[in-house]
Each structure stands twice: as C-alpha cells, then as structure tokens.
Amino acid sequence: MELQAIGVQHPAVRQVQHIQNNTAPNRYKLFVAEGLWAHNMLLESGAPIDTFFWCPEAIYADEAHKRAEEIAERAERSFRISLRTLEKISERDKPDGLLSLAALPRWDERDIRFGKTALILVADGLEIPGNLGTLIRSLDACGADALVLTNRKTRLTHPKVIRASQGTILTVPTLEYETVDAAVAWLESQRFSVLLADTDEAVNYRQADYSGRTALVVGSERYGIAKGWYGHGYQRVAVPMLGSGDSLNVSVSASILLYEAQARKSSW
Amino acid sequence: MELQAIGVQHPAVRQVQHIQNNTAPNRYKLFVAEGLWAHNMLLESGAPIDTFFWCPEAIYADEAHKRAEEIAERAERSFRISLRTLEKISERDKPDGLLSLAALPRWDERDIRFGKTALILVADGLEIPGNLGTLIRSLDACGADALVLTNRKTRLTHPKVIRASQGTILTVPTLEYETVDAAVAWLESQRFSVLLADTDEAVNYRQADYSGRTALVVGSERYGIAKGWYGHGYQRVAVPMLGSGDSLNVSVSASILLYEAQARKSSW
Numbered sequence: 001m002e003l004q005a006i007g008v009q010h011p012a013v014r015q016v017q018h019i020q021n022n023t024a025p026n027r028y029k030l031f032v033a034e035g036l037w038a039h040n041m042l043l044e045s046g047a048p049i050d051t052f053f054w055c056p057e058a059i060y061a062d063e064a065h066k067r068a069e070e071i072a073e074r075a076e077r078s079f080r081i082s083l084r085t086l087e088k089i090s091e092r093d094k095p096d097g098l099l100s101l102a103a104l105p106r107w108d109e110r111d112i113r114f115g116k117t118a119l120i121l122v123a124d125g126l127e128i129p130g131n132l133g134t135l136i137r138s139l140d141a142c143g144a145d146a147l148v149l150t151n152r153k154t155r156l157t158h159p160k161v162i163r164a165s166q167g168t169i170l171t172v173p174t175l176e177y178e179t180v181d182a183a184v185a186w187l188e189s190q191r192f193s194v195l196l197a198d199t200d201e202a203v204n205y206r207q208a209d210y211s212g213r214t215a216l217v218v219g220s221e222r223y224g225i226a227k228g229w230y231g232h233g234y235q236r237v238a239v240p241m242l243g244s245g246d247s248l249n250v251s252v253s254a255s256i257l258l259y260e261a262q263a264r265k266s267s268w
Numbered sequence: 269m270e271l272q273a274i275g276v277q278h279p280a281v282r283q284v285q286h287i288q289n290n291t292a293p294n295r296y297k298l299f300v301a302e303g304l305w306a307h308n309m310l311l312e313s314g315a316p317i318d319t320f321f322w323c324p325e326a327i328y329a330d331e332a333h334k335r336a337e338e339i340a341e342r343a344e345r346s347f348r349i350s351l352r353t354l355e356k357i358s359e360r361d362k363p364d365g366l367l368s369l370a371a372l373p374r375w376d377e378r379d380i381r382f383g384k385t386a387l388i389l390v391a392d393g394l395e396i397p398g399n400l401g402t403l404i405r406s407l408d409a410c411g412a413d414a415l416v417l418t419n420r421k422t423r424l425t426h427p428k429v430i431r432a433s434q435g436t437i438l439t440v441p442t443l444e445y446e447t448v449d450a451a452v453a454w455l456e457s458q459r460f461s462v463l464l465a466d467t468d469e470a471v472n473y474r475q476a477d478y479s480g481r482t483a484l485v486v487g488s489e490r491y492g493i494a495k496g497w498y499g500h501g502y503q504r505v506a507v508p509m510l511g512s513g514d515s516l517n518v519s520v521s522a523s524i525l526l527y528e529a530q531a532r533k534s535s536w
Contacts, residue, residue: 168511180502207536
C-alpha cells in the first residue's frame with residue numbers, strides 16, 4: 001500500500017494531539033482509535049473514519065496488515081507515519097501501527113424510538129472518564145435504550161471513556177441536555193418514570209416499581225445527584241450498604257440498578 | 269508538635285518510594301496512606317501505623333492539623349518533612365501534608381467464622397488494580413464475608429487498589445491461595461457451593477441457587493477463570509449480555525452477582 005508520508009509538523013498529526021489533550025474545539029466529536037481491536041470495532045460499526053495513520057514498522061499482527069487496507073479504503077484520508085511520529089501521537093506503551101481519527105455518532109432525541117418498557121440511564125455530573133465508559137459498557141450489555149447526560153463534566157471523546165466502554169460508545173445512543181429542567185421536560189414528555197439513586201428516604205431497589213418506561217438517575221462521584229432532580233416527587237431507590245463504606249462505585253451501583261430493572265421488565 | 273526533621277536521603281523516605289513502586293519485598297504488607305480522608309480511615313479502623321510523615325506547610329484543612337497529633341501518637345515513629353520531600357513521595361497532584369506507611373491486616377483462614385448463608389468472592393487472576401479495589405468496595409457494601417485470591421497478578425498494597433477500595437481493604441477479610449487446588453480444598457472443607465461466572469453452558473444468574481454458603485468465582489479481564497476451576501462439576505452462572513459487547517467490566521459483573529446472591533439470601 002502506498003500512502004503519502006507525513007511528519008510530526010503535519011496539521012493532521014497536530015489535530016490528533018489536540019483531540020487527545022482536548023486543546024481545541026471538537027464539534028465533529030472526533031476521537032482517537034488505536035490498535036487492531038479498536039479498528040475492528042470501527043469497521044464493524046460503520047463509524048465514519050476521518051483520518052487513518054499507518055505505521056507498517058509498528059505492526060506485529062498479520063491481521064493488522066490486512067485490516068490496514070480496509071481502513072485506508074474507508075477513511076476520508078490516509079497517511080503513512082514513522083515510528084517516531086507514531087510514538088508522539090499514541091497513548092499506548094506499545095502502539096501497534098494503526099491509529100485513526102474517527103467520529104462518534106451524533107444522536108438526536110427524535111432518532112430514538114422507545115418501547116413500552118424502555119430503560120434509560122441519566123448520568124448527572126459524572127467526573128471520572130473511566131466510570132462513564134464502564135457505565136456505557138453496562139448500558140450496552142443490559143440492553144438499555146439510551147444514556148442521558150446532564151451537568152456533563154467529562155467529554156465522551158476522552159480516551160479513557162472510549163477504552164472503558166470497550167467500543168460500545170459507538171452503539172449506545174447518547175443524549176445531552178444543557179439543563180436538568182430540559183432533561184426532566186423531555187423525560188416527562190416521553191412518559192418515563194424517574195427513579196433517583198439516593199440512599200436517603202429511599203426504597204430498597206429490589207422493591208421498586210420498574211413497570212412502564214424507566215429512567216434511572218445516578219449522580220457525581222463526590223456530590224451525588226444535582227438539586228434540580230429533586231422536588232419533582234420522583235421515587236428514590238437505594239442499593240443496601242451493609243459494610244463500613246458509605247457508597248459503591250457509581251458505575252457499579254448504576255449497573256446493579258440497570259440489571260435489576262431489566263430483569264424485572266423481562267421476568268428473567 | 270515537634271518532630272525530627274528528615275530529608276529525601278533518609279531510609280524511611282526511601283522505604284515509601286519502594287512501597288509505592290513495588291521495588292522491594294513487603295512482607296508486612298505496608299501501604300501508603302495519603303491525605304486527610306485516608307488518615308481518618310486509619311484512625312477509625314485501628315490499623316497499625318508504622319511511619320508518619322508530617323509536612324505542616326502542605327496542610328490546608330484545620331481538621332488535618334488536629335489529626336496530625338493523633339496520628340503521631342498512634343504511629344511507631346513520626347517525622348517532619350519538607351514540601352520538596354513530600355512531593356518526592358506523594359502520588360497526588362496536591363498532597364495535603366499527611367502521609368503514612370501503614371500495614372494491611374493479615375488474615376488467616378482460621379480467623380474467619382462463616383454463618384450458614386455466608387457469601388464470598390474468589391477473584392482468579394485479576395490484573396487491573398482499580399478493578400480489584402472496586403471489587404473490595406462492593407464486597408464490603410453487600411456484606412460479603414471474604415475475598416479469596418488465586419493466581420494473584422496484582423498486589424493488595426498497590427496504591428490504586430487502596431484508592432479504589434475507598435479504605436474498605438482494611439476491613440474486608442482477604443485470603444490468598446498459592447494454587448487453585450488449595451482454594452478448592454478449603455472451600456469444600458467449609459461446605460461452600462461454588463458458582464463460576466462464565467457465559468458458556470451457564471444458567472441465568474437470576475435462576476441460580478444461592479442457598480447455603482456461596483462462593484462466586486470471577487476470572488481475569490483477558491482470560492476469564494483459570495482451567496483449574498473447571499472439572500469439579502461447579503455450576504456456571506451468567507449475567508445476560510444483550511448488546512454489541514461480549515462482556516461486562518469484571519468488578520461490575522462480580523458486583524451484580526454478589527448483590528443478587530445477597531438479596532436472595534436475605535429475601536430483600
């Protein structure tokens with residue numbers, strides 16, 4: 001395969017660095033995909049590939065050589081880079097010769113059709129990218145319908161979100177609302193019953209009502225759910241805390257609630 | 269408070285660096301506790317404090333000034349260090365003037381008495397420290413009786429294990445077995461029913477039998493459960509995977525299974 005060779009000064013290389021470090025606007029929601037596994041995921045999901053960087057010297061798997069041609073065919077533009085350039089833009093210890101800028105899907109609330117027993121999760125103010133990515137992986141696994149973000153503190157294109165989501169960020173529909181009020185108005189227009197994950201004045205999550213459409217709300221690692229979610233009469237549900245600690249990891253507690261809701265909806 | 273001032277060359281400072289980087293044997297299972305929150309946890313749990321390092325210039329909370337005296341009283345030895353030395357041994361961005369070497373409790377299988385419906389988790393070959401710490405936090409939260417480690421790949425004293433456990437590592441009993449056979453023999457002598465978390469030939473986790481004493485086994489992030497656990501006729505249980513991914517984060521799936529088991533044992 002013959003591709004134009006570029007160096008570290010090329011604007012495309014700089015763009016990767018800006019995306020990794022979040023040092024420039026990113027209105028097309030570009031993210032960096034690295035390695036064979038991530039590129040297989042891009043090919044399978046049909047996600048648009050903006051720029052492909054190929055470093056044949058760093059490829060160690062036969063399969064990666066084959067994939068490189070498929071990726072170059074799918075990408076808007078493709079370049080060949082040196083080992084030295086690859087090391088500048090890779091976040092990995094041993095980068096493996098395939099690196100791309102690809103775009104996350106952009107979802108609109110009108111794109112998503114909900115069934116009678118739909119299940120969604122609202123993540124309010126989550127701060128740690130790994131938690132958000134892990135949560136998205138759980139949403140995919142339990143067959144939930146969407147993730148809603150309010151008071152967003154971490155970007156979906158963060159390399160740790162992408163990695164922890166194990167690629168499921170390409171398939172789980174995600175909506176973001178500027179204000180809690182806007183999210184509440186939309187949830188009510190869609191006839192979702194909202195349950196707040198909160199240990200105060202809560203019912204045990206095994207006793208809660210998951211009939212109809214359910215929206216579970218979880219809050220930030222440090223501060224919990226934002227004030228705006230209270231005062232609407234929403235039921236609070238709690239996962240019992242029986243030890244010396246006072247909380248679970250937020251992606252763990254969200255996953256326990258999601259699976260409980262889905263099990264009850266599906267009568268597993 | 270007057271304490272002996274020491275610098276970066278002092279053996280106690282070097283010891284902290286060895287513990288952080290795992291570059292020396294650590295037979296007393298020492299770990300590094302940093303900051304007010306971690307020290308409150310040490311004081312509450314009664315964990316033995318080996319060495320306390322105090323840097324008053326870096327303390328910004330009034331409470332930390334008060335705690336410093338209590339910690340110095342509890343510690344085997346206490347030193348005053350400079351900001352520069354603190355920065356050398358701290359793993360934090362903004363260390364807050366309290367740093368200690370403390371010892372994890374050492375558990376023996378004879379120390380632990382199990383009730384009729386005891387619940388334990390076996391973590392086989394887990395590789396990522398954050399996952400192990402998060403798992404310990406969940407064991408504490410659901411009131412499980414112990415964590416058993418086989419094919420251990422990450423040390424319990426790893427800073428990320430301590431942090432992700434949110435201090436619950438000081439209270440959750442932990443046992444380690446050199447071989448899977450030794451763990452199996454002990455579990456059978458204690459009349460535990462063993463359930464393997466595995467999607468192949470498995471029953472849905474909502475349909476599994478959690479009566480009596482239950483030991484749940486989860487495997488490594490990449491390879492699953494080691495061979496030695498199979499061939500004993502243990503039932504396999506699976507959390508349904510309904511999306512595009514093929515697995516959950518291991519601390520998430522373990523937590524879902526732990527809470528299901530505990531909910532069924534306790535009839536929540």
